[in-house]
Amino acid sequence: MSYVCVRSCLERTWxxxxxxxxxxxTECAVSSxxxxxxxxxGVTIVFNCNDVIHWLADWYSGFxxxxxxxxxxxxxQSTSCQLASSGVRLPWATVLTNRGSMVAHHVIIPAxxxxxxxxxxxxxxxxxGCFFLYEASTPLTNFRHALSQxxxxxxxxxxANGFLILxxxxxxxxxxxxxxxxxxxxxxxxxxxxxxxxxxxxxxxxCAVVMTFQCYWFTKMLQIVHRTIRNxxxxxx
Numbered sequence: 001m002s003y004v005c006v007r008s009c010l011e012r013t014w015x016x017x018x019x020x021x022x023x024x025x026t027e028c029a030v031s032s033x034x035x036x037x038x039x040x041x042g043v044t045i046v047f048n049c050n051d052v053i054h055w056l057a058d059w060y061s062g063f064x065x066x067x068x069x070x071x072x073x074x075x076x077q078s079t080s081c082q083l084a085s086s087g088v089r090l091p092w093a094t095v096l097t098n099r100g101s102m103v104a105h106h107v108i109i110p111a112x113x114x115x116x117x118x119x120x121x122x123x124x125x126x127x128x129g130c131f132f133l134y135e136a137s138t139p140l141t142n143f144r145h146a147l148s149q150x151x152x153x154x155x156x157x158x159x160a161n162g163f164l165i166l167x168x169x170x171x172x173x174x175x176x177x178x179x180x181x182x183x184x185x186x187x188x189x190x191x192x193x194x195x196x197x198x199x200x201x202x203x204x205x206x207c208a209v210v211m212t213f214q215c216y217w218f219t220k221m222l223q224i225v226h227r228t229i230r231n232x233x234x235x236x237x
Contacts, residue, residue, distance in 0.1 A: 002030045003074065023081040024149045027074040028142035034067055035138030042136075045129025057125035060132065061117045068106045075099055105213055112206045130180050134214075137168040166221060173214040177207060 006029045010022050017025070041060040048054060079099060097103075117128065140161055147158045185195045196204060 002033060003027075003070075006030055020078070020081040020084070021149055023078040025146055027071075027078045028146045028149075030074065031071060032139040032142045034064070035135040035142070038064060038132045038135035038138075042129045042132030042134075045125055045132065049126045049129060053122065054125040054129065057128040058117070058122075061113075061128065064132070065110050065114050065117070068110045072103055072106050075102060101216075105217075108213070109210065112209060116202075116206060126183065127180055130176055130183075131210075133172045133176060136172040137165055140165045140168060162225070166218075166225070169214075169218055169221065174211070174218060177211055180207075 003026055007022060007026045010017060010025055038060070041056050041064075045054045045056050113131065120128075144158065144161055144165060147153065147155070147161065152158055181195045182192060184190070184199065185192050188195075188198070190198060
């Protein structure tokens with residue numbers, strides 16, 4: 001419903017936008033909304049979780065997990081519209097293959113998170129909230145895509161937003177793991193070095209897979225920053 005509402009609003013407000021621009025901006029807006037809601041849910045759970053229980057963990061998990069399926073569809077819509085504007089039409093499988101890493105991310109994360117949320121027996125709501133905080137960087141990432149789509153890549157706003165993406169991504173998608181270990185250590189009176197070995201192996205394996213993805217994305221982001229700075233220096237020489 002959010003997708004339809006945003007798309008209709010764009011068509012009424014900026015009728016001169018192309019179909020590709022409308023699709024990309026709509027995807028960015030809906031994804032940003034989900035990011036804001038997930039961050040709100042995460043903050044609420046982490047700071048208000050009594051012992052291990054908070055009702056919002058189960059409630060928002062039921063909303064958040066199907067969103068990944070929607071987002072794959074939205075990525076297909078925006079990518080296919082962009083290709084169509086250039087006179088290119090490809091099968092849906094080929095379109096999604098072009099965004100293979102994102103599609104894999106959107107398939108593997110729910111594949112891990114859904115069984116974990118169903119089989120955890122009502123425990124670990126605090127850590128569910130921590131994973132919701134992953135989405136804190138999503139609105140900024142989508143804002144970057146929107147600025148790029150509107151040909152604003154050379155503005156100060158674009159660069160400032162890029163810096164904030166790096167900071168929030170590192171804090172809430174990578175540094176969050178040591179924080180969760182610290183919280184586990186505090187809960188059970190362990191040494192921080194012992195906490196990883198006391199976790200159930202399924203939790204450790206799932207976190208390792210998720211963190212691998214996040215480190216991959218962060219490395220890609222740093223490469224983009226390095227390439228941008230290098231090109232700027234070369235242009236000024």
